[in-house]
Amino acid sequence: xxxxxxxxxxxxxxxxxxxxxxxxxxxxxxxxxxxxxxxxxxxxxxxxxxxxxxxxxxxxxxxxxxxxxxxxxxxxxxxxxxxxxxxxxxxxxxxxxxxxxxxxxxxxxxxxxxxxxxx
Amino acid sequence: xxxxxxxxxxxxxxxxxxxxxxxxxxxxxxxxxxxxxxxxxxxxxxxxxxxxxxxxxxxxxxxxxxxxxxxxxxxxxxxxxxxxxxxxxxxxxxxxxxxxxxxxxxxx
Numbered sequence: 001x002x003x004x005x006x007x008x009x010x011x012x013x014x015x016x017x018x019x020x021x022x023x024x025x026x027x028x029x030x031x032x033x034x035x036x037x038x039x040x041x042x043x044x045x046x047x048x049x050x051x052x053x054x055x056x057x058x059x060x061x062x063x064x065x066x067x068x069x070x071x072x073x074x075x076x077x078x079x080x081x082x083x084x085x086x087x088x089x090x091x092x093x094x095x096x097x098x099x100x101x102x103x104x105x106x107x108x109x110x111x112x113x114x115x116x117x118x119x
Numbered sequence: 120x121x122x123x124x125x126x127x128x129x130x131x132x133x134x135x136x137x138x139x140x141x142x143x144x145x146x147x148x149x150x151x152x153x154x155x156x157x158x159x160x161x162x163x164x165x166x167x168x169x170x171x172x173x174x175x176x177x178x179x180x181x182x183x184x185x186x187x188x189x190x191x192x193x194x195x196x197x198x199x200x201x202x203x204x205x206x207x208x209x210x211x212x213x214x215x216x217x218x219x220x221x222x223x224x225x226x227x
Contacts, residue, residue, distance in 0.1 A: 035216075044206065044218055044219075044220050044221050045155075045163065045206055045208070045218040046218065047215055047216035047217070047218070050216075059215060061215055062215075095162055095163075100165070100168055101168070101169070103210070104151045104153070104168070104169070104210045105151075105153035105165060105168040105169075105208065105210070106153070106155075106163075106165060106208075107165055107174070108165075109162035109163055109164070110162060111161075111162055112162055
């Protein structure tokens with residue numbers, strides 16, 4: 001069955017960096033567009049970034065553009081999110097998710113990894 | 120940016136009752152609207168995509184309708200496991216994806 005397992009979250013100081021990973025299994029990872037979506041504590045969902053199956057097309061939310069970098073390694077069935085210049089408002093649970101169709105919606109989600117930005 | 124508005128913010132109902140949740144877009148999203156269910160401490164789960172298509176494994180009591188700017192998620196008869204927060208989501212262009220603020224369905 002499809003499994004997405006995020007890792008790499010933790011406590012980081014403002015201005016610091018963190019790299020999240022998402023290990024995929026149970027499906028042909030290289031066939032699917034992937035996204036990162038986050039949820040601040042007690043808040044709603046916010047899309048962060050999207051990457052095409054080959055990695056050639058990438059989009060970011062304005063709130064993270066220039067600070068976050070999404071990438072993937074299809075040989076390792078893994079998705080990544082490099083987060084630099086972190087701010088308190090980046091504190092959230094970060095989910096990786098598979099896209100459905102031409103990436104109009106999100107089909108499978110991981111359980112998430114918590115990123116806390118605090119001094 | 121397309122803004123999604125969900126109403127009501129909270130819906131208090133009893134098991135067996137019908138739930139009707141609304142999602143309105145600030146401009147047309149055609150039929151590119153999805154619905155998700157989220158329970159405390161869990162990841163969201165896809166319920167409906169393309170406004171009216173049930174995702175794999177979703178019970179028939181969940182149905183979606185609408186197009187353009189007005190959409191509805193209906194739960195025909197609430198089961199105890201349906202009490203949760205529901206989000207709508209759209210992607211109609213490359214400005215990105217947006218989610219609504221959510222509707223909490225709680226037990227009356």
